Amino acid sequence: MNKNSSWLAPDWPAPDNVFAATTLRGGGSSLAPYESLNLALHVGDQEEAVRQNRSLVKAMLNLPGEPKWLAQIHSDRVVDAASVDLPEPADASFTDQAGIVCAVMTADCLPVLVCSRDGQKIAAIHAGWRGLLAGIIGNTLAAMRTHDVLVWLGPAIGSSSFEVGAEVREAFTAKSDSYCLAFKARGNGKWLADIYQLARLELAGLGIAQVYGGGFCTVAEQERFFSYRRDPATGRMATLIWRT
Template identity: 65%
Template structure:
């Protein structure tokens, strides 16, 4: 892994000029072993000092206005306001209308979403695995915005050819919305292949949100760029960040 070369994904979406965002990849940090090299998570077994160094590298590179609000993600549907001084609140999404506050989520196959108001007045970051999607974490986050004139960007997640689920997962989504049927195709040995991006788009369409961007990654197959829990159960996490200037 190429340490010292910090690569980032800067979302390609027509967000207002005051809205800034980025996604870290797995290169450019100081972690070793399965966490090599830019692991951003303290909860996965990596050396804490190295994680803090990785975070400082990213803070410096992006010139972040403050330390990101790191969540204690629980694969639920809870949403909190991102504020200075919060210490790992147990939520899966955060939002803010305050300038200089950085909302962040950590992922390694689950879907990170960025949301912003079209006028740049509010932003949010969402961690959406299939459980969170099913539980309504996207809808709960959208509900924190005063209106529905929103832009959404879908970040790096497990691709539709790699996300194998049981029939119970498919049935749960179909029970919630019949439009979810488009997100599943027959896999092997009685399993289904799920398209987590399509599940998110279906949810957003039901909420009246049409301007959705991104969603063309695969964390499992792009091993040189992304951490993947499904590929390697002991691994690091990428960070997806958004803030207002």
């Protein structure tokens, strides 16, 4: 894993023609409270600073093109990244074309990267609990038309920080009793949810065994990650994937 202060590389056995990264919060030009590598235009940061940060990331990662940014809406909607010209209302994108950069932005929600074993198909998924509940991962695999994939779970809120109401747990356990494993009682009708476990359970139900990553906590690791739950006025990291 890359130790650079501006990005980290997924630790997964992706094919040699597949490249991926998650940006961190350091090394950019945004001022407080967005310091410093904020990549989101919708959070109140200065547009010029965000544009500079996006240019920096493109150069830093040697991206083959401009990332296909989405207008994320906590949905189950998946789009073909090659057809996205403007920010598209969706929470995942996929492609089978070289030179297309799939991207999602997060600051506590779970970024999920997917690549086929042959390196021909890739996808990036924004998986908050609402998206996971709606089946965003399954929809993405259906759009990719393959389940022969590798999956990486990027930086998200940790299980010790993700407090939810009983209604969230009930919504998941109504789908399957197996989701009980992802919740721990906290008292007063509140539960601690493990978003990584929620994703792994969905992936297991889809027959996906090769799952990597997890173990981060965007709330606790303040120096590396933006966190909306910790700091309501804050920036966003990007998780990107592309292929040659």
